[in-house]
Amino acid sequence: MTKLMAASSFAAPCANAAAQPGGFLSHLGAADLRQLMTLGERVPYTSQDVLFTQGAPAGKCFSVVEGVVGIYRTECDNRRQITSFALPGDILEIATQGHHEVSAAAIGPAVVWEIPREKFAQFASHRPYVLNEIVALMATEIADAHDKMFSLGRRAAEEKLIVFLTHWRDRLARLGRDVDPLPVPMSRRDIADHLGLTVETVCRTLAKLERRGAIEILPGRIRLLDTEAVAAPALA
Amino acid sequence: MTKLMAASSFAAPCANAAAQPGGFLSHLGAADLRQLMTLGERVPYTSQDVLFTQGAPAGKCFSVVEGVVGIYRTECDNRRQITSFALPGDILEIATQGHHEVSAAAIGPAVVWEIPREKFAQFASHRPYVLNEIVALMATEIADAHDKMFSLGRRAAEEKLIVFLTHWRDRLARLGRDVDPLPVPMSRRDIADHLGLTVETVCRTLAKLERRGAIEILPGRIRLLDTEAVAAPALA
């Protein structure tokens, strides 16, 4: 019933695609990928490290290689809204011009592949198909944002949690991870700031779901039991 | 204190850029624009008309020419989240592949320029700079989405209203509209569904703001008085 942060389980090497800078640009040829690698560098971060800050000039693009990175927007330094959790293969700030509109920080240990904006622009300039990839990527990012806006504006606490957990499970599963006891590396505060709730409400709602037999809370993990039934009315 | 829908004020021709299909592609040459025009068509809509529906196959791109178009996502047909209000010059579903992720409906009379997806893709395929425009456009759309997520998750009702009104004013002002008595063509329900509130809360909060002297409620319009002072702590 208590917490025993098993962060290492998340920094574990992943067997598949995302180990390269462009799990996203998987449509690129091997030669392109190799050259792209040389233009950027792998940067390791430890828990809570900040990759970039809202308002700062945007000089690089980022791609998560290992771990989880939280993307968030703050105001007055007290209120925070985590807009997404980036996983290996996800790209950050690929089209940001000028200044960062959001901040990013590592949730636990992480490795990020970083490339200066000009170098990437130059690389893409004579590879028109790369732009198409980027457009497709941004389109799915926008679709995700719409989903989250609906959740934030129109779902109750319990439904927010269930949808969040099932989506999180689906994303990890798509990366080939073991999700039976679903790893939940982010803190209760992170979850709260992502769903527009408070820490207390997150704890209470999770406890309620556990009492009802919908989930089982383990240290650093959550086992999803009959969320399908509970979430049925909650799915699109 | 009551409502006298002055929708016509919003269908009024606008003097500047957005009268063309691509207020967005304003960087295009005149020749390009003229050809683009011939590939699409101007379609008039009346209030509440649906442009496209979430889940339907996406066959066209849209660009608002006159009026306001609400973009929304629904679930179970009762809950609705309006993710944005599109104004003249705004592009809709430009990069959507497959099916629409959202629906769109006219808020009052509107004129929309529509082009089949294949035709636009063909037009853009040998004009690489068009893709760059699209990427920039989507980047600002994503930044807007982050703003809205913050509002939905971390702002109280009063702050949501104030921020919404000031942003709306700024957008209209950028289009060269008269915003002193700020036109508010959307219904209270639309505003509620955009801010994650109920109709009653929107009414009550607006009334409270009026009582406090921050705004003045007129039929179809709202005059912003000292929102600067009230909104000061609410701005980023």
Next chain:
DNA sequence: CGTATCATTGACCGGGCTCAAACGCCGTGG
């Protein structure tokens, strides 16, 4: 003039927030 829809206001309630305390885990230093 009757009807439907929207806006507004009131009464009431409840979900989620606030404040507070207890607990477990971990790192630190004696």
Next chain:
DNA sequence: CCACGGCGTTTGAGCCCGGTCAATGATACG
């Protein structure tokens, strides 16, 4: 090795913002 303190989690008590239900007024429309 253990005591201590800090941090994150959990749980309780109480309250308030905002939702629900309901009634009234106002407006557009047929």
